[in-house]
Amino acid sequence: MKTFLLVILLIGIHCSFSSKAVAHNGGHYHQQDELGTWLLASGKTVHGNFFMGKDNTIVLEQTGGKLITVPLDQLTEQDRELAILKMQRFNELNRAATLFVKIKSSAFIVNKNWLLLGILISLVCSYGYWYRKAVPNRYLTTITLSSFLVLVVSFVGQSNRPPKTSAAFIDSAFAPYKPAVQTSWDSAYFHVASTGLPNHEMMVGIKSWQQQVPLPQNYTGNNQWSIPLQPEYAANPISTKTNFMRGAVALAVNGVPIFNALNNRGDDAFLVGELDQWGGHCGKGDDYHYHVAPLHLETLSGWMPIAFALDGFAVYASKEPDGTAMKPLDECHGHVGSNGIYHYHGTINYPYVIGAMKGKVATDESKPAPENQIVPQAFARPVRPPLTPMRGAVITDLKATANNAYSLTYQMDKKLGYVNYSWDANNYHFTFIDINGNERKETYPRRKQQ
Ligand SMILES: [Zn+2]
Ligand SMILES: [Zn+2]
Numbered sequence: 001m002k003t004f005l006l007v008i009l010l011i012g013i014h015c016s017f018s019s020k021a022v023a024h025n026g027g028h029y030h031q032q033d034e035l036g037t038w039l040l041a042s043g044k045t046v047h048g049n050f051f052m053g054k055d056n057t058i059v060l061e062q063t064g065g066k067l068i069t070v071p072l073d074q075l076t077e078q079d080r081e082l083a084i085l086k087m088q089r090f091n092e093l094n095r096a097a098t099l100f101v102k103i104k105s106s107a108f109i110v111n112k113n114w115l116l117l118g119i120l121i122s123l124v125c126s127y128g129y130w131y132r133k134a135v136p137n138r139y140l141t142t143i144t145l146s147s148f149l150v151l152v153v154s155f156v157g158q159s160n161r162p163p164k165t166s167a168a169f170i171d172s173a174f175a176p177y178k179p180a181v182q183t184s185w186d187s188a189y190f191h192v193a194s195t196g197l198p199n200h201e202m203m204v205g206i207k208s209w210q211q212q213v214p215l216p217q218n219y220t221g222n223n224q225w226s227i228p229l230q231p232e233y234a235a236n237p238i239s240t241k242t243n244f245m246r247g248a249v250a251l252a253v254n255g256v257p258i259f260n261a262l263n264n265r266g267d268d269a270f271l272v273g274e275l276d277q278w279g280g281h282c283g284k285g286d287d288y289h290y291h292v293a294p295l296h297l298e299t300l301s302g303w304m305p306i307a308f309a310l311d312g313f314a315v316y317a318s319k320e321p322d323g324t325a326m327k328p329l330d331e332c333h334g335h336v337g338s339n340g341i342y343h344y345h346g347t348i349n350y351p352y353v354i355g356a357m358k359g360k361v362a363t364d365e366s367k368p369a370p371e372n373q374i375v376p377q378a379f380a381r382p383v384r385p386p387l388t389p390m391r392g393a394v395i396t397d398l399k400a401t402a403n404n405a406y407s408l409t410y411q412m413d414k415k416l417g418y419v420n421y422s423w424d425a426n427n428y429h430f431t432f433i434d435i436n437g438n439e440r441k442e443t444y445p446r447r448k449q450q
């Protein structure tokens with residue numbers, strides 16, 4: 001009987017040991033939100049920092065601690081989306097106030113069910129020993145204590161986690177693109193600040209254009225990019241075919257985000273002619289981003305990673321990290337390298353960068369899949385309403401005409417049209433000259449961080 005009980009106890013211990021880690025769904029959120037100006041659907045603006053959110057109202061804090069409330073339905077769609085995200089973040093932080101969630105969101109994560117089963121079996125065993133008085137009390141104490149010791153150790157003994165990535169290694173991948181990108185790190189995340197504008201040409205070759213142009217983005221401060229330093233393997237990698245049509249899945253080492261290969265209509269953005277010769281284009285926030293692997297970065301990056309996925313794993317170009325030919329890829333679009341750590345590869349065919357997130361990621365499901373997105377990530381702030389696609393236009397040139405000034409040229413019906421734009425401390429200035437020579441000017445305020 002003693003042997004039987006010992007076996008049960010060992011099963012309990014084994015269960016605790018072999019428990020798989022659950023999703024790190026606590027996410028990583030910054031306590032101080034970067035906010036400044038909120039756009040209302042009426043066209044008016046409200047200033048204030050996000051303080052809290054409840055039901056369908058957000059509370060903003062203004063200078064001097066003054067609080068004002070703004071109903072969500074008064075905001076523009078983009079700002080409402082941002083407000084919802086911040087409310088989720090707020091709720092997340094509140095929940096994290098309890099010890100349980102602190103443990104759950106720490107590095108030591110175990111599957112709760114297996115843990116409870118382990119505790120239960122250990123207790124039953126201990127009780128069994130005590131009840132049958134099969135062992136003196138000191139043995140009972142020893143067994144109970146060691147059961148709990150084993151359970152504590154099982155918190156640490158997670159096998160589903162590759163070694164922590166060295167921040168210095170990630171930093172060396174970004175180094176060739178400094179000072180346009182700025183890096184920093186803490187114990188959990190490697191942070192990258194950038195404007196999202198690359199040092200290569202942009203936009204030329206786009207055949208399906210929604211009239212957006214590249215503007216510098218505020219991927220700084222609390223809106224920086226965050227790459228987890230401690231990736232964890234996902235039990236079920238989330239497919240990029242049916243998820244993450246919004247937001248980035250990776251960050252290129254030049255500070256430009258890499259989005260899903262499929263656009264928000266589910267089309268392969270490259271194949272439908274939406275991308276320029278460098279694999280990028282601009283979103284509704286006039287935010288430049290890639291939808292395919294920026295393999296051209298290999299020229300400067302060599303054998304180093306050309307990007308890091310938002311699950312923390314590196315993305316290499318056409319070569320293995322040791323310079324040998326790329327080995328076969330799995331359905332996530334990567335494999336375990338000779339160092340025992342997983343990495344992705346960029347290629348010239350779909351899915352180009354990531355087929356599924358090999359590592360665990362927290363997701364924002366305020367819009368259901370495929371419109372969900374990975375969090376944390378940096379957000380673009382649109383400065384003007386989105387325009388409609390300009391059918392038949394092909395972008396032939398984008399050049400800097402002065403400091404903070406660009407001229408974009410497109411061709412349509414064998415005639416040329418232009419978008420000349422610039423920005424100063426306060427405003428963005430646009431001049432649209434269509435193919436018939438008609439001119440239209442628009443000015444939009446620059447929204448500052450406060
Ligand atoms: Zn896009
Ligand atoms: Zn490889």
